[in-house]
Amino acid sequence: MSMKAEIISVGDELTSGQRLDTNSQIISRRLGDLGIRVGHHTTVGDDLADNVSAFRIAASRCDIVIISGGLGPTADDLTREAMAEAFGQPLEFRPEAMAHIENLFKSRNRSMPERNRVQAMFPQTSRIIPNPHGTAPGVDLEVLVKDSLNMDHPSRLFALPGVPAEMIQMLSQTVEPRLIEELGLGHQRCFFHSVKLFGLGESDVEQVIPDLISRDRIPRVGITVSKATITLRIAALATCEDEFQSLIEPTLAQIRQAFGEVIFAEGDLELQDVIHDILDQKHLTLSIVEVGSGCWVGQMLSEGLEPNKPGGLKHLAWQPHLPASATAMDGNSPSLADLALESKQLNRTDYAMAVGVYPPSSSFPRESSLPSTELQVAIVGPANRATLKTKSVSGHPELFYQRLAKTALDLLRKELLDG
Incomplete structure (x- = not known):
């Protein structure tokens, strides 16, 4: 013990x-x-x-x-x-x-x-x-x-x-x-492995894997939530990394099977890091258009961006690159697809994503949770065909914009993996 x-x-x-x-x-x-x-x-x-x-x-x-x-x-x-x-x-x-x-x-x-x-x-x-x-x-x-x-x-x-x-x-x-x-300590140490999920709530995750998060289980699996991201943290004592990996492999297999594409990363990566890695590995470029204020997706993607790296973001297209008709657009406009295509052509990128209008913070109610909002994005790939995706988003006002941005990034991640 x-x-x-x-x-x-x-x-x-x-x-x-x-x-x-x-x-x-x-x-x-x-x-x-x-x-x-x-x-x-x-x-x-x-x-x-x-x-x-x-x-x-x-x-x-x-x-x-x-x-x-x-x-x-x-x-x-x-x-x-x-x-x-x-x-x-x-x-x-x-x-x-x-x-x-x-x-x-x-x-x-x-x-x-x-x-x-x-x-x-x-x-x-x-x-x-x-x-x-x-x-x-x-x-x-x-x-x-x-x-x-x-x-x-x-x-x-x-x-x-x-x-x-x-x-x-x-x-x-x-x-x-x-x-x-x-x-006589130090022969073993405590190792950790993290699995990152997006798109489910903490209670939803717990219902899927109740046996894995039992407190007396070895290895132990804990659930933490930070800024709309769920982390499953696996911990166990082992003498070395190889022994630890062997010990947790059955647990990892159960988690991967249970959550599938809801898992976006293992380790310390965030959603924007995963997008960067996919673009880099596939030697792709990307432009982003966000209609309205905030530019939360662009800000997240810009974090830690290496200049002049092969692949990755070539340009973040904001107001200077929007067509004149965009000023009156809202997130449900069918021309969101046209906006993504124009951004792709204008910036000469492999992919482009247009993100619909975010609701203004002044419209937020005083209660702690916001009603569901429909977020719409349009993604255009190398074939110049637009894919429209809509997702319902809700949550606490302080995290709402981050949740919207992460939802858009997760939709983009899945599209890039399928492309």
Whole structure:
């Protein structure tokens, strides 16, 4: 059974929302590389009682606890004191830690404030985690506590500074080697594989593969949604990439069979990246016309576009390239096909897509979900024959235009693959 970890971030600046907690993300990924499953992220303010409670709870339910923040010299830096109180260990002075702090101030031609002596205080049975570039050494403490069943439960706590550069260095140079050498970790790591879908809702996806997303299943399959894209994230412990691929292949086969062309990519690719790759592989060029305002499709396709690459977008045709009659067009006009053909001929591309009028944001209702809107696109390929496609689109106002643009891109993706 793999070890379970909790990450605790300390600081009023985090609980108040003034600063984003990036340390937890970094630590989670690094622990995953060692095969350690992170079960909890906790954020706590600069309050002694809250810190003591958080540390005790974490130690009772996790094998490893990594704390970031609260090791500075000021009165609101309470991590050392909270660790001592939580586990009944008095703080003691460590001369070797004090010597490092004093030498650091001397090397910077500064006098050390008396308050910095507190950074040389450690819970009695703890070990020092050296901090080569800062005045806040870390704390490595092993404790034996009672779990939820009142059974003895060993836990290892590591407290690191909140400064990201110092935290990362101490994690790499001391914490990870100790976990590997003393706990025998690192033989396996957690690998991930993502499958991207567009065109279904989260609940629809869950209904199709209920058995695959069972929490006790190996490999685990999680569902996340971001900007109208569904990601199925497959996770498993393995010693190497080849072992991981062998382990997840049956799961991948089930997902591919269940969703077919709804899957637009595997890995980190987005819809616009897939369009770029198809154009590049087939040495095709493309022009886009979007009637009305916004140009969301063009903006998405322009992201990360390499200039002068073979294939890809030759031109994004907007208002300067529209015929005079286009100013009165709406998305349901049959002349949308003519507009796509004219764009293809004008820009001398292999393909062209004309996207119908988007509804103005001023027409959005106040409620959280918009009524269904018909999006129409016309796609013209090498044979100069237009294909008209219509799709109903709805969603939250903040994501509506992105959903419209992604719907158009997905229709284009399927047309390019069939062409």
